[in-house]
Amino acid sequence: MKDIYKLLNDVQLDENEFVELEVSDIEKAQMKKQLKQRITKKKKRGNWWGQFAVASLLIGLSGTILGFTFPAQAGSIPIVRDIFKFIDGDRAAFYENYKEFSTAIGLSDESKGIEITMNDAIYDGETMTVTMAIKSKKTLGDQPIFRHTASFKDVDGGTFGLQIKKVDDFNYVGILTAGSFGQASKDMVNFIWKVDKIFIEETNKVINGNWRFAFSIDATEQHTQVVNQSIEQDGVKVTVKQITKTPMSVIVYVKEQIEQQVSEEWDSISLQYSMKDDVGNVYEGESLGGYGEPDDPGVMNTGKTFEKLDERATTLTIVPQLRMLKASANPSEKTESVNALGESVISNATTEVADYKEMTLEPIVIELEK
Amino acid sequence: MKSNDRNFIKRLKRQEEDALEYVVDHYLPLVKGVVYKVLTPLQQESLLEECMNDVFLSIWENIDQFKGDAIDFRKWVCVIAKYKAIDYYRKAGKSMEVSSEHTGLLVEDSVEEALIQIENHEELLQLINRLDAMDREIFMMKFFLGVKTEDIAARFGLTRAAIDNRIYRGKKKLQQQAMDMKLGGSLV
Numbered sequence: 182m183k184d185i186y187k188l189l190n191d192v193q194l195d196e197n198e199f200v201e202l203e204v205s206d207i208e209k210a211q212m213k214k215q216l217k218q219r220i221t222k223k224k225k226r227g228n229w230w231g232q233f234a235v236a237s238l239l240i241g242l243s244g245t246i247l248g249f250t251f252p253a254q255a256g257s258i259p260i261v262r263d264i265f266k267f268i269d270g271d272r273a274a275f276y277e278n279y280k281e282f283s284t285a286i287g288l289s290d291e292s293k294g295i296e297i298t299m300n301d302a303i304y305d306g307e308t309m310t311v312t313m314a315i316k317s318k319k320t321l322g323d324q325p326i327f328r329h330t331a332s333f334k335d336v337d338g339g340t341f342g343l344q345i346k347k348v349d350d351f352n353y354v355g356i357l358t359a360g361s362f363g364q365a366s367k368d369m370v371n372f373i374w375k376v377d378k379i380f381i382e383e384t385n386k387v388i389n390g391n392w393r394f395a396f397s398i399d400a401t402e403q404h405t406q407v408v409n410q411s412i413e414q415d416g417v418k419v420t421v422k423q424i425t426k427t428p429m430s431v432i433v434y435v436k437e438q439i440e441q442q443v444s445e446e447w448d449s450i451s452l453q454y455s456m457k458d459d460v461g462n463v464y465e466g467e468s469l470g471g472y473g474e475p476d477d478p479g480v481m482n483t484g485k486t487f488e489k490l491d492e493r494a495t496t497l498t499i500v501p502q503l504r505m506l507k508a509s510a511n512p513s514e515k516t517e518s519v520n521a522l523g524e525s526v527i528s529n530a531t532t533e534v535a536d537y538k539e540m541t542l543e544p545i546v547i548e549l550e551k
Numbered sequence: 552m553k554s555n556d557r558n559f560i561k562r563l564k565r566q567e568e569d570a571l572e573y574v575v576d577h578y579l580p581l582v583k584g585v586v587y588k589v590l591t592p593l594q595q596e597s598l599l600e601e602c603m604n605d606v607f608l609s610i611w612e613n614i615d616q617f618k619g620d621a622i623d624f625r626k627w628v629c630v631i632a633k634y635k636a637i638d639y640y641r642k643a644g645k646s647m648e649v650s651s652e653h654t655g656l657l658v659e660d661s662v663e664e665a666l667i668q669i670e671n672h673e674e675l676l677q678l679i680n681r682l683d684a685m686d687r688e689i690f691m692m693k694f695f696l697g698v699k700t701e702d703i704a705a706r707f708g709l710t711r712a713a714i715d716n717r718i719y720r721g722k723k724k725l726q727q728q729a730m731d732m733k734l735g736g737s738l739v
Contacts, residue, residue: 185676185695186609186616189630190623191684192691195702199629201580202587212575216607217568453596468596506591537591 203539207455207500210463264300264312264354275465275488278429279303279310282401286311292390294318295379299394305427306367306400307469308360308486309333320350321381327355328378334371336361340470362469362484371397401427406550412501414542416440419452419501421545422482431487432469433499439479447505447538454501456487458494490549497547507536560624563614571611574628581625582606582632589636589697593643602639606632630696637697678725686721693718 265276283301290297295317302311315321324345331341339361347353359372376392404426411420418438425432437452444450456464464487471483490497554562554573562570586602609631617627679690685707692698692706704714 184613184616185634186613186631187618188676188679188687188691189634189695190616190618190627192630192688192696193626193706194630194633194692194696194698195706196626196629199581200584200588202583204579204583208583209575209579212579212604212607213572215604216571216575216611219604219608220568220571220611449594451594451596504587504591537587 203541205455205500205502205541207457207463211455211465214463215465264314264356265310275467276310278489282428283310283312284398286396286398288394288396290392290394292392293388295321295388295390295392297376297392297394299396302372302396302398303429304370304398304400305430305432305486306403306425307362307365307432307484308358308467309370309372309398310356310358311372313355313357315345315353315355317351317353321347321353321379322383323347324382325353326380326382327376328380329374329376331357331359331372331374333359333361333365334373336365336370339364358467360469363472363482367400367403369397369399371395401429403427408547410545410547412543412545415540416443417452417503417540417542419454419542419545421499421547424497424547426490429489431464431490432484433466433487434482434484435501437481437483438477439481441479444479447507449504449506451504451506452481452483452501453504454485454499456500457498458491459496459498460491460493462491462494464488464490495549497549499545499547501542501545503540503542505538505540556621560614560617560621563611566611571607574610575607578625578628579603581628585629585632586636589633589640590643593640595643598639598643602635603632605639606635609635633696637695682721682724686717689714689717690721 265279280301283303286299286302288299295315298314298316300312300314302309304310324347327343327345329341329343331339333339339359341360342358343355344357345353345355357374359374372395374394377389379388379390380386381388405423406426407423408421409423411418413419416439420436420438422434422436424434433454433456435452435454439450453468456466458464466485466487469484469486471481474480474482554567554570559570559573563574582603586599586606590599590602606628610628617624619627679687682690689703689707692703693700700711700714700718704711707714
């Protein structure tokens with residue numbers, strides 16, 4: 182049988198369809214770095230034993246955790262260390278120092294023969310990250326989808342992400358991130374998480390259950406440096422307001438101001454930024470979302486968490502990049518589709534990208550306080 | 552020895568890491584162009600990066616399946632990028648809980664979606680392998696690469712109706728074979 186990549190060899194697509202986009206040296210370096218990590222990991226993991234060892238250790242873990250309710254003991258089981266990295270294997274560097282500064286939670290809840298155990302949590306003043314182990318009597322397939330709601334007590338809105346990874350047919354691990362950028366207390370949060378449905382893709386089966394967790398967590402130490410440096414170009418102003426260092430990460434706070442004329446021209450404008458230092462490190466980051474200002478529609482306050490800074494670094498260079506998109510919509514056409522949970526979703530219009538532009542702004546260089 | 556435009560394919564096949572660096576340096580703008588075009592409407596930055604990353608990893612892992620020179624390689628890269636981007640788009644659409652105004656982007660009709668929904672690409676691939684060369688290419692374009700029927704027609708110098716007809720007949724054939732393979736009625 183011909184492999185898909187061999188078949189793709191024979192397909193001739195219209196060359197005009199392919200347009201090159203500008204790529205910065207940082208992007209190239211970042212791509213190479215991530216690829217190298219993935220390749221070397223694959224080489225190391227090449228043996229069957231490696232995977233087996235991880236799997237059996239985790240079985241051991243979920244088996245053991247049943248017997249303990251004391252957080253200290255749950256946290257001291259060594260394999261838990263790996264959930265941060267195991268789950269997000271390709272970006273393990275991002276979670277490098279998370280385990281070290283995390284707090285053991287050790288809470289379990291069981292429903293419909295599926296037990297979820299919260300292992301370690303950490304809160305940096307913006308984002309709470311918690312690892313979990315899931316043990317099920319019946320398999321949940323390769324990539325179960327959880328319907329869940331997460332919230333911080335007394336805080337409206339937020340962004341939440343859940344990643345689940347299979348260890349073996351009956352054991353899964355997960356990582357949940359929750360944040361409410363700029364709104365939650367910097368010192369401590371009360372976190373509530375509920376799951377009511379688990380969807381198994383392979384069999385189209387939905388498990389209705391009830392899993393609930395609530396706990397509070399103190400924030401890690403934070404050190405803030407006020408920056409207030411701006412760059413303005415073609416109707417767009419980007420200001421780095423402050424950077425906050427925590428033991429395992431650095432959070433960059435940015436204010437973006439877009440002139441009306443520019444925002445009217447495009448349907449969607451998004452700002453990304455990459456960060457490097459003066460000793461050759463390129464940092465990986467995760468966007469935190471943002472909030473606007475009611476009086477000024479052109480303003481967005483956003484944040485991004487990056488991995489821990491190299492102590493040798495004396496300056497940080499932040500390169501803002503804008504992506505502008507124009508869509509051509511056909512509003513008369515409604516489409517109906519079914520989502521993972523079998524619910525019907527009606528979308529209003531079909532959309533295609535009509536125009537797309539990228540613009541890289543001049544870098545902002547920040548002297549780090551020692 | 553370093554990779555250059557004459558030896559990088561050979562070096563890739565020997566799994567020399569500097570060849571992968573060469574490919575990133577020279578093909579990232581192209582891969583970015585293809586991936587962004589498909590995935591930008593989803594507005595998920597991490598997905599864009601992950602997908603591009605996946606494209607390069609697939610090139611690295613499947614280079615043995617590649618045949619040809621640097622010009623063919625460029626085409627192969629484009630096609631893989633498109634294939635991956637569409638795959639990501641479909642998966643993201645599937646797991647999105649909230650309705651998105653962009654979900655209509657690639658959806659053409661439910662039968663075709665159903666064909667893609669065959670859980671395992673492997674199975675669909677097995678079926679596609681049984682078609683003759685031309686139908687195979689049409690199906691690859693249509694279902695894995697999201698090419699519009701008009702564009703497929705232009706590529707083969709046929710009318711739209713002729714392509715539709717071939718797809719229809721091809722589908723019937725696949726359906727029959729799927730039943731033979733006991734995949735059940737997942738094609739309709």
